[in-house]
Each structure stands twice: as structure tokens, then as C-alpha cells.
Amino acid sequence: xxxxxxxxxxxxxxxxxxxxxxxxxxxxxxxxxxxxxxxxxxxxxxxxxx
Numbered sequence: 001x002x003x004x005x006x007x008x009x010x011x012x013x014x015x016x017x018x019x020x021x022x023x024x025x026x027x028x029x030x031x032x033x034x035x036x037x038x039x040x041x042x043x044x045x046x047x048x049x050x
Contacts, residue, residue, distance in 0.1 A: 001049035007038030
């Protein structure tokens with residue numbers, strides 16, 4: 001994967017989203033991370049790899 005997109009649900013605050021992105025970046029520094037507020041009601045995090 002070259003890009004990971006992280007969509008934050010309505011129950012995940014900005015600090016939680018930042019923590020998720022930071023952990024991914026630490027584990028995979030060569031992958032681009034895009035984070036967005038999806039505000040989906042059911043899942044706190046949705047991710048896709050491209």
C-alpha cells in the first residue's frame with residue numbers, strides 16, 4: 001500500500017484520531033496517511049489501503 005486513509009467516526013475525538021495516525025506513521029514511515037472526519041455512527045475507525 002502507498003496510502004492509508006483513516007476515517008474517524010462520531011465517537012472518536014481529534015486526539016484519538018491523531019494517536020491512530022501517529023501509531024501508523026511510526027510503524028510504516030514510508031506510507032502516506034490521510035485522515036478525515038467521516039462521522040459514521042457505527043464504527044469509530046474505518047481504514048482503507050490503496
